Every structure is written in structure tokens, then in C-alpha cells.
Amino acid sequence: MAGSDSGDPVWTGVNPMAPVPLDTPNPTLGQLGIRVYRRGDAEVLAVSGEVDHGTAAEFREEITRCLKTAPPVLVLDLHGVSFFSSVGLSALVEAQEGAAPDTAVRIVADNRAVRRPIEATALDQVLSVFSSVDEALS
Numbered sequence: 214m215a216g217s218d219s220g221d222p223v224w225t226g227v228n229p230m231a232p233v234p235l236d237t238p239n240p241t242l243g244q245l246g247i248r249v250y251r252r253g254d255a256e257v258l259a260v261s262g263e264v265d266h267g268t269a270a271e272f273r274e275e276i277t278r279c280l281k282t283a284p285p286v287l288v289l290d291l292h293g294v295s296f297f298s299s300v301g302l303s304a305l306v307e308a309q310e311g312a313a314p315d316t317a318v319r320i321v322a323d324n325r326a327v328r329r330p331i332e333a334t335a336l337d338q339v340l341s342v343f344s345s346v347d348e349a350l351s
Contacts, residue, residue: 244262244263244268245260245261245262245263245268245271245272246260246261246262246293247259247260247261247271247272247275249275249279251284252288252346252350253350254284254285254286255284255285255286255287255350256284256286256287256288257287257288257290257346258275258279258287258288258289258290259290259292259293259346260272260290260291260294261293261294261295262293262294262295263294263295263296264291264294264296264297264298264300264304265296265298265300265301266298266300269298269300269301269303269304272301272304273304273307276289276304276307276308276311277311280308280311280312280313280316283313283315283316284316285315285316285317286317286319286349286350287308287312287316287317287319288319288321288346288349288350289305289308289318289319289320289321290321290349291320291321291322291324291327292322292323292324292327292345294324294326294327295326296326297326297327297330298330299330301327301330302330302331302334302336305318305320305331305336306336306339306340309339309340317341318340318341319341319342319343319349319350320340320342320343320349321342321343321344321345321346321348321349322342322343323344323345328342
């Protein structure tokens with residue numbers, strides 16, 4: 214989908230002609246706001262909106278695109294996510310399993326909508342989960 218080698222943020226959405234910025238308080242139902250940027254050697258995929266059956270394919274595509282560059286660290290920043298279904302959990306596991314051996318996948322889950330399903334399924338025992346991007350990068 215979208216990418217940038219310049220370090221500039223890239224916005225994508227369900228409709229590539231109408232991206233949903235992360236600062237949109239409530240993205241339209243079924244839309245996902247995604248911003249990809251670099252912090253040092255790390256690539257950060259910041260997500261807002263709902264990760265469900267309607268948006269999971271886009272979420273997975275962006276993760277896959279980020280992993281293709283084999284960054285030392287990929288941070289999946291989910292603090293802007295308002296709903297996170299089982300397909301989102303599957304995408305996190307797939308990201309960790311699909312990462313290059315030298316790529317650390319770190320999840321930022323500082324809200325109940327994301328942290329609760331991760332903890333309820335005990336994925337916090339196998340995924341690297343943090344409360345902030347800064348913490349994930351330290």
C-alpha cells in the first residue's frame with residue numbers, strides 16, 4: 214500500500230483516495246487510520262480506528278510491507294485503536310512469526326480496547342507489549 218523511504222509520515226485508509234489521519238477523533242466505521250514513520254532505526258506503524266474483519270486485510274498488508282524492509286525494530290503503535298478483534302490478535306502473532314530473525318516486533322497497547330484482548334488470550338506472555346512508543350524503543 215503506502216510507504217516512504219524519506220521518513221515522512223504516510224497516511225492510508227480503507228479508501229486510498231480518502232485517507233483517515235490519526236488525529237481524526239472517530240474514524241468512520243470500517244475505516245482504519247495508518248501512519249508509518251521512522252524513529253531512528255525503528256519503523257513505527259501507528260494505527261487508529263477499528264481493527265476488525267473489515268479492516269484486518271489492510272492492517273496485515275501494512276505490517277507485511279513494513280516487515281519487508283527488515284527494520285531492527287518494528288513498533289505497532291495501537292494507542293489510537295478503539296476496537297480490536299480476534300483478527301487483530303492473529304495479525305500480531307503473524308507479525309512476530311513473520312519478522313526477520315533480526316527484527317524485534319514490539320506492540321504499544323496502552324488502552325483497554327487493545328490491552329484487554331491481548332491479556333485475556335495470554336498473548337502478553339508471547340508478545341512484547343509496552344505502554345508507549347518511547348518505552349518500546351528504549
